[in-house]
Amino acid sequence: MFGLFGKKYSNPALLEELRTRQDRWFVFLDKLETRMDELTTAAVPELHTVYQQDDDPYKRSHGQMLMGLIGQVNHMREKANEVREDNIVSFLYGAEATVPVITSEAGRDYHNRILAFRMACINRYYIFDEKVNEAIVLLKGTEGQQDLEGAYREQLAAFERIRDKFSCKQCGGNITIPKMFFIDTYVTCSFCHSQNTFKPSTAARMVMHNARALAEQRTAQLLRAYEESNPQDRSLYAIYLRAMFNEWNSIVPDMAVENEKFYQRLLEEHTINHFK
Amino acid sequence: MAEEKNKRMLSYLEQLKLKATQQPHYGGDITNEEAQMDIRDCPECGAARAYHKGLTACAYCGFVFMETKLTDGIHIKKENNS
Amino acid sequence: MSENPLLAPIHGITLEDYSAACARMGSGLSEEEVAKALGVELPVWQEANLLWPERMKQDATFHIVTLFGQYFGQADQHPKFSVVKAAPPSAEGNANTEKIKADKDYYQELEVARQVAYDYGVDGAQWILDKYGITIGDFQIAASRWNDQIHRDIQADYAGYNARQAAYKAKYQQLFAAAQGGNVADDIEF
Structure with a gap:
């Protein structure tokens, strides 16, 4: 019996590799997060200033600066994605192929270790990804609500x-x-x-151009009431939509006839979608 | 080292801000025009366009202001055809 | 389809007229020039310019908006605009404008370039105009011509399409990054 399992599978180099690779991945993402944090911390006050000083009715200077910053944050996400593909996912495939089958005792042990590595690395990535999203929300928050x-x-x-x-x-x-x-x-x-x-x-x-946005600002609490209703209450959406179009029509009465046709379409679509 | 990085970040931001605020926007800047009144008299006979004679042709010499058929729009209606 | 009331001309301006006018405005014609080419005055044009989009909003079948895209792509052939052309930025711009409508790869590359420009805080439409002399109107005309073909390419060879797009993207990311002294996280390595 001892003779059969005498040569137990052992691969200390792989274990070491799992450990160091996971550390490097964590450090790499830490660094990216720190940089992202530095970027948003420095950029947010600047974006506010540019927004306030931008006298273009469409706030195009602010918009372009914002897109540039989001571009850099997304670039960090792409960088992390590339490393994940090349150094984590590919490595995992290679590692799984070198260890004994999962049905053997040693194999099970090694597969479990690899699984632990996978879970740790991927979970760490999800945390990073969430931080990327938060950074984008923070940058976009500088758009402010136009008065x-x-x-x-x-x-x-x-x-x-x-x-x-x-x-x-x-x-x-x-x-x-x-x-x-x-x-x-x-x-x-x-x-x-x-x-x-x-x-x-x-x-x-510009009043006509912004009429719908203003009507939406005025009726935002009604939309929120619908969105927060649980289970979702369709009648609240209908109430919101009617109120929003009433406001819209009051701002640009000349467009009321056309607006009403659009209202009908939105109302019908919303009803149909709920019955699907 | 940290200071060096910080400097790089600030110079990047400064550059981006300059780029965003100073580059020309496609289609040009929007100039704020005041409200104004205008009129188009008949270039042939100099007559003004009388309301009840419609918008598309001169009631006096027949000059065609617009070669089109007006329909019921927002303020302009079918009745405004000459 | 001629029975469709949503397709009836507005103040004599048909959907073909309107689509071509939009394309032409995108390539530099002023509102006054467009109204003149259509034979109407500004108040008439501005009403049509409000009401055609309303028709599109009201049409749940998307038929009007589909036709709009189609006519937009044929704006070059519209008789009312055949004599009025915005001053071309340059002879080179003219050649590039022809090329973008004749060469799908060229269009696809510049479309990626334009998007990457925005990611680097650059006004992509202005950048294309400055560098290639192509207006956004002509760019959109090219887009409406190539979209179906590109859709078929994607269905036929998704991986190949993605690889080409990724290569264009990398090329222009490098270009714009170099112009701003690198990306903010270039020094961070795995």
Whole structure:
């Protein structure tokens, strides 16, 4: 009996390799995480400053800086992915092929050790990956919420200031702009009936551009109520959607007819998706 | 060593910030235009476009302002065809 | 399909007109030039420009948006725009613009390059215009021409497609990284 199992399988070099490789992987990811942390810590205040100073209505400077930073964070993720493929996953395949079959006693021991290595390395990677996601959320958080309500109120006030200040290009008679327009619009002179063209300011045009986003800001708590309902309550979504479109229509009444058609489509799709 | 790395990080950020804020955006900067009023008189006879005569042709000399068929849009309606 | 009310012209502007106008604006035509080519004034154009996207939003079958993409890709052939062309950035830009529509690999490479540019904080559309003289409108025209073919390539040889994309990506990552003095984690090794 002793003769049969006299030469027990032993591979100290592999055990040593498992240990050192796991250490190196942990140290490597530690370093990447530290660097990522340094990057976000230094970048977040800068991003806030750029956001505040960016007078482009689409905040394109901020957007480009943000994309550059997310690019670097993703680059770290890619770097870790490459090392994982080349130095962890490939190594695992090789190691599993060198040890005895799992049904033997020694084989079982070695397979268990390899399994422990795999679990430790992969779990460590998941922690890293979660940190990458957190870093991206942190960077994106600098977008801030644009004060759309403030900008809208400002434009309402601006319109009241200018609406009586125009005169007909034909006869010079006063023209009062009947309501807030967001695109070039023909207006008729009440004296000589000539067609003039009213061209709204850039800021007034932006009101229409941002109308849905503002309506969503105003009704965010209703959407949240639906999302947080458990089990999910469909009727809460319908309430949110109706309220959001009411707000949207109140900001740009001229688009209400078109908006309603879009509303119908969204409502139907949401209902159908729930019955699937 | 740590200071060296820190310097590199700051110079990277400084560079990125400059790049983002100073590079021209595709399509150019958006200039803030004030609201204004405009008019298009008939280039043939100089007459103004009267509301009840429609938008597409001059009521006096027949000059065609727009070669198109207006439909029911947002403010512009079918009735605005000359 | 001509019965589809969502396809009825808006102020005489058909979906073909509208799609070509969008493509042309992407390649540098101003709103005024587009309206002029369509024979309408700005208030008319701006209404059509609001209402066509509304039609697309209302169409749950995606038929309108599909046609839009198709017509967009054929903008070069639209008769109303055949005489009005934005000033080409350069003779070289012209040649590159032709090439991107004729050479799928060239298009795919520059599409990757454009995306990598954004990852390095560079305005990709502007970078393509500066470096190759290709406008975003022409880029999108090329995209709509090649998309079906690329989709078939992916189905036929997924691994090959991925390998080519990865090679382009690596090439431009290197280029943009070098321009900014490296990536922030270049010194960290396993």
